Amino acid sequence: MTTVPDTQASLEADLKGEIIRMYQEVADHPDGEFHFFHGREAAELFGYAPQWLDRASPGAVASFAGVGNPHERSHLQPGETVLDLGSGAGLDAIVAAWQVGPTGRVIGVDLNPAMCLKAQTHAAATGAAMECHQGRMEDIPVPDASVDVVISNGVMNLSFRKRRVAQEMFRVLRPGGRISITDIVSAKQLSQSIVNDPKLWAS
Amino acid sequence: MFRLLEETGFTRVRSAVVPRFRFRKESTQNSAEAYGVKAVMMTALKPGGDKQHVPATH
Numbered sequence: 342m343t344t345v346p347d348t349q350a351s352l353e354a355d356l357k358g359e360i361i362r363m364y365q366e367v368a369d370h371p372d373g374e375f376h377f378f379h380g381r382e383a384a385e386l387f388g389y390a391p392q393w394l395d396r397a398s399p400g401a402v403a404s405f406a407g408v409g410n411p412h413e414r415s416h417l418q419p420g421e422t423v424l425d426l427g428s429g430a431g432l433d434a435i436v437a438a439w440q441v442g443p444t445g446r447v448i449g450v451d452l453n454p455a456m457c458l459k460a461q462t463h464a465a466a467t468g469a470a471m472e473c474h475q476g477r478m479e480d481i482p483v484p485d486a487s488v489d490v491v492i493s494n495g496v497m498n499l500s501f502r503k504r505r506v507a508q509e510m511f512r513v514l515r516p517g518g519r520i521s522i523t524d525i526v527s528a529k530q531l532s533q534s535i536v537n538d539p540k541l542w543a544s
Numbered sequence: 545m546f547r548l549l550e551e552t553g554f555t556r557v558r559s560a561v562v563p564r565f566r567f568r569k570e571s572t573q574n575s576a577e578a579y580g581v582k583a584v585m586m587t588a589l590k591p592g593g594d595k596q597h598v599p600a601t602h
Contacts, residue, residue, distance in 0.1 A: 378568050386564045408583040409562035503545065507552040517593020520586070523562060526545055528580025
């Protein structure tokens with residue numbers, strides 16, 4: 342007999358696969374048509390400074406798939422340690438690295454190890470220091486109280502266990518640390534057909 | 545999500561709608577609007593410590 346936890350675990354596994362597939366597709370084929378804005382067009386729409394986009398690796402800009410601009414209110418300071426949760430192709434991590442400077446540290450976490458490699462390559466191409474760890478936002482591979490700021494862009498909504506994600510962000514932050522995240526929220530409960538469809542949920 | 549952050553222990557939770565967010569495809573945008581889907585920016589603090597940078601989000 343299939344239990345509710347079994348069903349949830351199965352859906353989560355399917356969702357993980359779909360998230361990896363979709364955002365890998367954006368990274369591999371940034372000229373493709375997606376139902377969301379991406380690349381430079383999206384970054385400009387959300388107010389990323391043109392000079393950032395000119396300076397960043399073209400691959401990081403082209404594969405950008407955020408839903409807003411977490412830097413608008415992150416107030417990053419030189420020397421701070423920043424965690425970019427769901428760092429994707431690396432644009433937000435690169436911008437963060439410029440702001441915290443050589444005395445700071447930027448850690449990316451992404452579900453997809455290939456994206457981690459890509460983000461690190463993009464960062465290195467612009468002289469930005471960024472380390473990326475493969476991992477899940479529900480179990481962030483970062484020690485307790487080790488981060489000053491968590492940024493994230495359109496990622497938390499992808500999790501079935503948002504409370505757990507919030508707890509993990511809280512855990513990794515130092516006392517006095519802060520989050521600056523942009524994400525998608527819904528005023529109404531999504532229908533079961535959407536919840537049960539990894540393709541729609543990953544969107 | 546706002547309440548979730550507060551319940552987790554974050555303080556000074558602030559949110560603001562990302563005004564320019566929309567889906568590229570009109571059909572997706574229409575469905576999103578039907579569910580009240582929007583993009584938001586959220587800032588919050590973990591209490592404690594001697595440096596508490598006040599987010600400017602209102």
